Amino acid sequence: MYKLAGKLCTAEAVAAMRGAFAHYPSHPLTKLLYDPYAYRFCSFPFNLVFFFPPLTIPVFKFYYRKLMLCASSLFIRSYKAEKWLDQYIEEHNMDQCVLVAAGYDTFSARRKDLVDQLQVFEVDLPNVQKKKREVMVQVLADKSVTERIHYVGADLSKVSLLEALTTSDAFDQQKPAFFSMLGLSYYLQKDVFYDVLKNFSKDFAVGSVLAVDVLLTDESLAHEHLQYKRHIMDFVSALGEPMVFETNLDELKDKVAEFGLKVVESRLMNDMAGELGLQNDPSSQKCCYAFVLFENISSDVK
Numbered sequence: 466m467y468k469l470a471g472k473l474c475t476a477e478a479v480a481a482m483r484g485a486f487a488h489y490p491s492h493p494l495t496k497l498l499y500d501p502y503a504y505r506f507c508s509f510p511f512n513l514v515f516f517f518p519p520l521t522i523p524v525f526k527f528y529y530r531k532l533m534l535c536a537s538s539l540f541i542r543s544y545k546a547e548k549w550l551d552q553y554i555e556e557h558n559m560d561q562c563v564l565v566a567a568g569y570d571t572f573s574a575r576r577k578d579l580v581d582q583l584q585v586f587e588v589d590l591p592n593v594q595k596k597k598r599e600v601m602v603q604v605l606a607d608k609s610v611t612e613r614i615h616y617v618g619a620d621l622s623k624v625s626l627l628e629a630l631t632t633s634d635a636f637d638q639q640k641p642a643f644f645s646m647l648g649l650s651y652y653l654q655k656d657v658f659y660d661v662l663k664n665f666s667k668d669f670a671v672g673s674v675l676a677v678d679v680l681l682t683d684e685s686l687a688h689e690h691l692q693y694k695r696h697i698m699d700f701v702s703a704l705g706e707p708m709v710f711e712t713n714l715d716e717l718k719d720k721v722a723e724f725g726l727k728v729v730e731s732r733l734m735n736d737m738a739g740e741l742g743l744q745n746d747p748s749s750q751k752c753c754y755a756f757v758l759f760e761n762i763s764s765d766v767k
């Protein structure tokens with residue numbers, strides 16, 4: 466799938482979706498997550514469409530209809546991860562937050578209320594981080610905030626998360642941290658994904674938590690979700706980022722127990738959509754993902 470000019474990547478696709486919904490403040494998805502900065506990461510054709518708000522969603526529904534199938538999962542996953550982060554700051558005084566594969570998520574601008582209490586580490590590919598830093602420096606004029614944000618450029622298929630994070634002096638490996646890894650697991654090979662979890666247990670402090678969204682296997686989905694899963698897989702595959710890993714919650718729980726990780730909470734995104742009052746949103750009925758929060762309970766993993 467090509468955008469009107471040039472090739473779209475998944476990080477920009479997420480930003481475009483957020484940019485589009487930002488024009489509809491009363492939409493239930495915008496109420497979960499309002500991102501007035503996302504458009505800055507979008508190229509001119511998207512911004513042209515955003516310039517005429519009554520046309521934005523109709524154009525997206527027609528031209529980017531496969532992307533629209535992901536809409537609710539993109540909003541729910543970030544909303545839920547930020548709720549968990551709120552909770553861990555309040556109940557566990559957590560003051561380090563690591564956004565793995567942060568993409569163009571504008572968390573540090575949208576959630577200045579949380580960032581004031583955190584050191585934020587954003588890890589993504591070096592070219593993505595370069596653009597991210599350039600734009601965010603303009604968005605976040607407030608120096609006291611920018612000093613708390615650390616942009617780490619790393620290819621996680623080549624270096625471990627710990628190696629990436631320790632390039633920043635600000636990261637304290639001995640302290641528990643909140644990690645989120647949204648929109649990445651299904652692009653990793655199975656062994657790479659499980660290595661990430663195993664290293665999370667081995668390398669980071671006990672008490673650290675990790676929020677991850679995973680693609681569910683066909684067997685764990687209702688029949689009516691399967692065609693949407695295929696559409697979404699075709700869409701990202703055409704962007705050059707094929708989804709290669711899927712799992713089910715039982716397999717995941719068994720596997721992570723071997724690594725000294727505990728599943729604190731696991732939810733099907735469809736169920737969460739219902740609880741958040743999104744049952745009438747078309748994309749909410751098509752979620753083929755689950756959302757899991759892991760906690761590191763053992764430092765004994767070799």
Ligand SMILES: C[S@@+](CC[C@H](N)C(=O)[O-])C[C@H]1O[C@@H](n2cnc3c(N)ncnc32)[C@H](O)[C@@H]1O
Nearest residue numbers: 475476479566567568589590620621622647648
């Ligand atoms: C779909 S975007 C998710 C963005 C953001 N987390 C969100 O939920 O909106 C996937 C991100 O994973 C990043 N990514 C893919 N492979 C990676 C790798 N090997 N190392 C680091 N980042 C990677 C991409 O650059 C992209 O920004």
